[in-house]
Amino acid sequence: MRLSPRATRVATMFVAATLVAGVSGCSMFGLGKKSDLYTQSGESRPLEVPPDLDRPSAERAMALPDTSSVSASGMNNAGGSSAAPVGFNATGDRDAVFARVGEVLAATDGVTIASKAQILGTYDVDYMDAKFLVRVTKVGNGAYISAVDPRGLPPTGNAPVKLIGALKSAIAP
Numbered sequence: 001m002r003l004s005p006r007a008t009r010v011a012t013m014f015v016a017a018t019l020v021a022g023v024s025g026c027s028m029f030g031l032g033k034k035s036d037l038y039t040q041s042g043e044s045r046p047l048e049v050p051p052d053l054d055r056p057s058a059e060r061a062m063a064l065p066d067t068s069s070v071s072a073s074g075m076n077n078a079g080g081s082s083a084a085p086v087g088f089n090a091t092g093d094r095d096a097v098f099a100r101v102g103e104v105l106a107a108t109d110g111v112t113i114a115s116k117a118q119i120l121g122t123y124d125v126d127y128m129d130a131k132f133l134v135r136v137t138k139v140g141n142g143a144y145i146s147a148v149d150p151r152g153l154p155p156t157g158n159a160p161v162k163l164i165g166a167l168k169s170a171i172a173p
Contacts, residue, residue, distance in 0.1 A: 087146025097143040130159035
């Protein structure tokens with residue numbers, strides 16, 4: 001089968017046009033890569049972070065606790081109804097004060113010591129149907145004895161205030 005010269009010319013032009021379009025690729029239609037960021041590897045491209053996620057929130061950074069119901073001794077003036085620090089300072093080595101607190105707690109009626117952790121300086125106590133921690137921490141040349149709830153926050157209710165008051169009268173000079 002022999003093609004006419006005109007059919008051969010049309011077929012040659014078609015093949016040539018197809019080759020030119022194939023070699024030029026997408027740039028013929030303006031779809032080629034124009035940004036240098038796309039030519040880099042994924043690891044070397046800059047990371048874009050939304051503005052609200054580039055640093056931690058500082059909204060509560062300077063929030064101060066409410067001290068309106070705390071007296072100079074650290075005891076709650078409202079009878080323990082609000083969450084305020086409950087504690088006092090004692091003189092002596094922390095370990096010696098911790099042992100003395102344990103003796104006083106064991107001798108106090110109605111106090112049940114559920115557990116103690118000398119390394120943490122805490123007694124887990126039940127007193128007047130309330131469960132809280134009595135914590136002994138080193139401060140300066142002495143120790144600070146305080147009551148905290150199991151989350152480490154100031155406890156609520158009268159039981160912690162009453163027990164810390166009893167400890168203060170037995171231990172503090």
